[in-house]
Structures are given as C-alpha cells and as structure tokens.
C-alpha cells in the first residue's frame with residue numbers, strides 16, 4: 129500500500145491505496161464521486177476526463193499515485209453554490225446530451241478547450257473533442273453548446 | 284493489472300538507482316498503462332519520471348531545438364519557440380491522438396516505445412535528431428532498430444532529444460480515423476546536409492527513402508518524386524489498409540509534406 133494525497137474539488141483528501149489503483153477508481157470508489165464515468169477503460173472514449181492541475185486527462189489512463197500532490201477537478205466541482213457552470217448551462221439549453229453518459233467527460237474536455245481557444249471555430253471544437261465519443265447526439269448540439277459556452281465565458 | 288511498487292524519484296540519478304530487476308519506467312502512461320491493464324507487462328516496480336523537473340522543457344540551443352524527454356506533446360504543440368524554429372514539429376505534436384493524450388503523453392515515451400505507427404520517430408529520423416540518454420548520445424539513424432525496438436539498453440533513460448533546425452520541413456499524415464496513429468506519415472526536411480525523407484506507419488518501423496531524397500536534392504518540389512516508385516514489399520498489411528495502399532499513400536503524403544515545406 130502507498131499513501132496518496134491530493135486536492136479534489138477544493139478539498140484535501142488522503143488515502144492508503146494499492147499503487148496500481150487508477151485515478152478514476154480512486155475518484156469513484158474511494159471518494160464516491162460517481163459523476164466521472166468509465167465508458168471504454170481503454171483510453172478511447174473520454175467519459176472519464178477530469179482536470180489534473182488544470183489540464184484535461186483520461187483518468188482511466190493515469191495512476192492515482194501520478195496525481196499525488198495535484199489539484200483535481202471532477203464534474204462535481206463545476207457548479208458553485210448550486211449555480212451551474214456556463215458549460216453545464218449551455219449543454220442544458222442547447223440539448224447537448226441525450227443519455228448523458230458521455231456528458232461529464234465532454235464538459236471537462238470542453239472547459240479545457242475553451243481555455244486554450246477562447247473563441248473556437250466549429251472546426252476547432254470538433255478537432256478538440258476527438259478524444260470524446262458520444263453514441264447518442266451526433267455531436268451537432270454538443271458543438272453548439274460549446275460555442276455558446278465559449279461566448280458566455282467571455283471569448 | 285498485476286501489483287507493483289511505485290517510486291517517484293526527483294532526479295535522473297535517483298531514477299537510475301531505482302532501476303534493475305523487473306523495474307520499468309513510467310512517463311505519460313498513455314501506452315504503458317493500457318499495457319499494464321492488459322497484463323502484457325508485469326513489472327515489480329514502477330519508476331515514475333513525472334517528478335523529475337530537469338526532464339521537462341524546451342530550449343533553443345544554437346542551431347537546435349532541445350526538448351526534454353518528459354515534455355508533453357501538448358507543450359510541444361503550443362510552444363512558440365518550436366513553432367518559430369521547426370513549425371512542422373509543432374504541427375506533428377498537435378496531431379498526436381487527442382488533447383487528453385497530448386496532455387499526458389511525452390516525447391521520451393513515444394521515442395522509447397517506437398510504435399511503428401507513431402509520429403515522433405518520423406520527425407527524429409527526418410530531421411536527423413539525436414537522442415540523449417543518461418549514458419550517451421545516439422543519432423536517430425542508429426536509434427530506431429525495429430518494430431518497438433530501439434538502441435536503448437537496460438537501465439538507460441532518455442533525457443532529451445536534440446532537433447537540428449532545418450531550412451524547411453513538412454509533415455503529412457494519413458491518420459487512422461479511430462486512433463489517429465499514422466496509417467502513413469511522411470516527414471520531409473531540407474537540411475544543410477541534404478534532403479531527408481522519413482516514413483512512419485507504412486512499415487515495421489520508421490525508414491528513409493533514399494531515392495526520394497536524391498530526387499529532391501536537385502529539385503525540391505512535389506513533381507520531383509513523380510518518377511520514384513515505392514515498393515509494397517515488406518510494408519504493413521492489415522484491416523486498415525493493404526501494403527499496396529500504404530505504398531501509394533507514401534507518395535501522396537510525401538508530396539503533401541514537400542508542399543508544406545514550401546516545395
């Protein structure tokens with residue numbers, strides 16, 4: 129066993145884990161934050177995307193130990209005082225989801241892409257979401273929602 | 284995953300001391316963690332290079348761009364220095380996988396892994412780069428020795444890669460639409476020592492095409508390689524494309540890369 133400590137959604141957490149524990153297992157099983165999903169478990173689908181020190185990563189392809197000392201944000205950390213994050217509002221308003229399984233990962237990837245491309249074109253949005261797979265929407269409304277959120281966030 | 288011990292050294296010397304036995308290095312984990320999950324590797328110890336600050340960073344040193352082994356693909360793609368000195372390299376890094384893979388995956392991991400469809404090996408071979416390790420410096424021409432094989436010895440750690448700045452360079456890849464690995468990728472560079480053409484994805488490992496290099500030496504333009512035929516012998520054939528299809532793509536991608544390099 130090894131001790132892992134990190135900040136998750138602003139709270140310090142620490143636990144003894146087996147070194148082979150994935151970050152997503154730590155988040156879901158130790159912290160009971162089940163908003164982060166596991167779709168493929170093979171680094172393809174992006175359902176498990178979280179932020180580690182501000183960068184989006186696939187938490188199924190990272191050891192919890194690699195995030196030791198880091199600041200992690202999951203989808204549960206987006207809303208503040210019960211107020212939805214602009215990206216959540218945009219997905220709601222533009223119908224950017226159907227079953228919702230891919231949504232937490234889409235939101236986390238979208239925030240990262242808007243940070244790097246404050247005023248993204250449709251092409252940029254599609255290119256940047258290549259690591260996130262949605263089996264329901266056909267992506268049209270996801271792209272619309274990301275565009276709207278980027279504007280709202282001051283792009 | 285089988286279980287293992289985990290270490291996160293703070294210096295290269297410290298990392299070297301941790302190696303030996305069944306210990307394995309971990310960089311960005313984008314290849315290695317999937318390998319562990321499938322139980323295709325069973326290290327007793329993992330030495331995570333992620334805590335070694337001296338392994339990350341991009342510097343222009345004289346006529347070369349020097350990039351630390353732990354520098355993430357995303358950092359190379361976003362680097363103003365790389366975009367200015369070797370724009371083709373920034374473009375190549377920005378086309379690896381997806382943003383999340385680029386946020387974790389590293390130059391050293393990609394080079395050490397030498398996947399036959401990986402992008403970076405084409406840039407190293409195309410630019411005539413050299414790989415620096417804790418023990419020595421190896422020219423790219425001698426480094427990539429076969430499919431997933433390199434000249435790296437046991438207990439050898441890549442520390443940096445030195446890319447000489449070319450007069451012009453271009454990279455074009457026909458990406459597998461699912462993984463975005465190269466079905467065929469061609470890196471073309473015009474350098475003081477001559478033109479270099481390196482191909483990834485098409486064969487069991489990255490290779491140069493001497494006949495194209497010769498044709499381009501006198502006339503650096505896409506039309507110059509019209510007369511060069513690429514044999515399908517020994518090229519990869521799989522569900523994504525036959526050897527003949529790949530051979531055809533090599534010429535198409537080479538022409539696009541030449542055009543991107545201003546030829």
Ligand SMILES: Cc1cc2nc3c(=O)[nH]c(=O)nc-3n(C[C@H](O)[C@H](O)[C@H](O)COP(=O)(O)OP(=O)(O)OC[C@H]3O[C@@H](n4cnc5c(N)ncnc54)[C@H](O)[C@@H]3O)c2cc1C
Nearest residue numbers: 310311312313314315380388389391392401402441463464
């Ligand atoms: C969905 C997906 C899509 C991808 N698409 C592409 C693509 O389009 N093009 C492409 O080129 N790649 C692609 N990759 C691979 C990606 O670029 C990996 O990041 C890369 O191959 C390995 O780098 P890493 O830092 O993750 O290394 P790791 O996975 O941590 O390590 C890989 C191997 O290298 C060894 N190693 C690592 N660092 C060193 C070092 N400094 N010295 C010696 N040995 C070392 C490790 O021991 C291990 O054996 C993709 C990966 C995924 C998951």
Ligand code: FES
Nearest residue numbers: 167168169174188
């Ligand atoms: S569950 Fe991590 S990428 Fe699919």
Ligand code: FES
Nearest residue numbers: 226228262263264
């Ligand atoms: S909304 Fe169902 S997978 Fe995207």
